[in-house]
Amino acid sequence: MTQQSPQALSYRDAGVDINAGDELVERIKPFAKKTLREGVLSGLGGFGALFEVPKRYKEPVLVSGTDGVGTKLKLAFDLNRHDTVGIDLVAMSVNDVLVQGAEPLFFLDYFACGKLNVDTAASVIKGIAQGCEYAGCALIGGETAEMPGMYAEGEYDLAGFAVGVVEKSNLINGQTIVPGDVVLGLPSSGAHSNGYSLIRKILARSKLDLDAPFDGDKSLADILMAPTRIYVKPLLALMAALPVKGMAHITGGGLTENVPRVLPEAVKAVINPSRWSRPKLFHWLQSEGNVADSEMHRVFNCGIGMVVIVARENAQQAIDLLLAAGEKAVEIGIIETRIKDEAQTIVR
Secondary structure (H helix, E strand, O other): OOOOOOOOOOOOOOOOOHHHHHHHHHHHHHHHHOOOOOOEEEOOOOOOOEEOOOOOOOOEEEEEEEEOOOOHHHHHHHHOOOOOHHHHHHHHHHHHHHOOOOEEEEEEEEEEEOOOOHHHHHHHHHHHHHHHHHHOOEEEEEEEEEOOOOOOOOOEEEEEEEEEEEEHHHOOOOOOOOOOOEEEEEEOOOOOOOOHHHHHHHHHHHOOOOOOEEEOOEEHHHHHOOOOOOOHHHHHHHHHHOOOOEEEEOOOOHHHHHHHHHOOOOEEEEEOHHHOOOOHHHHHHHHHHOOOHHHHHHHOOOOEEEEEEEOHHHHHHHHHHHHHOOOOOEEEEEEEEOOOOOOOEEEO
């Protein structure tokens, strides 16, 4: 009796479609091309992307950052909205690089899924390229990983990596911050990309229609999916115009845990939340979830996405320069002497 040979298998039979991956690369090349800037020596398609540090830097220090979008992606899956999470991905890394005084140079992404949907992936990566344009950095590489069995159908994960550069003498580390300095706040566009595990729990409890009008003509879905703001260009211009002593990107940990990361041990930041108008989203989250004030300030940005610390004599000029760049910065607090073991950021 002749034994039949087993059926020949291909990678596609195992759930990986190489042709789909090739199609995606071709789809995203025009998006990446729009982000090209000085220093790019090679882009998509190689084993590694090449970038030359701009020659205008005499003592360049490279600053790197990496992050993801977190469980905000779960909302993107539920709502079938994939066009803005790429902006979130870029923002989370370039804003972190920025606070040390660095100009973001280039960005790479990692997109992982169980089965590649080219349209969805292209929408996400188009958003990544748009975020890079906002930040003035180049999208020079990335990775798309199709891994059957690793992710639920229709779901994916994202990671991003940014590299920036700053002149060594211009590094911002907060060490010049002293009592009397002013804390400025730049508005957020909403929850940005933090606190979404708590947000989703509150949503499950409320059973609110996410597509119903919530704030003016915007639905709750619109507000929750609003992308993280990218502060790079106005803050680079501010740093070129006057001394900036410290900056804090308000991400996971909120105001109370991010601002201390840039403060010397001897000082504290005293922040007055009455100095800015807290968006309706945060009032609703606090009320619907019965969330304590301290928890709100520890989890959410509460309407302030970036903090900038400057000397009192430079505060008004900084506000005026940021306003001219489209940023409605407000004075939200002051730096004071810290008593031993006292919290470094007090919201009151």
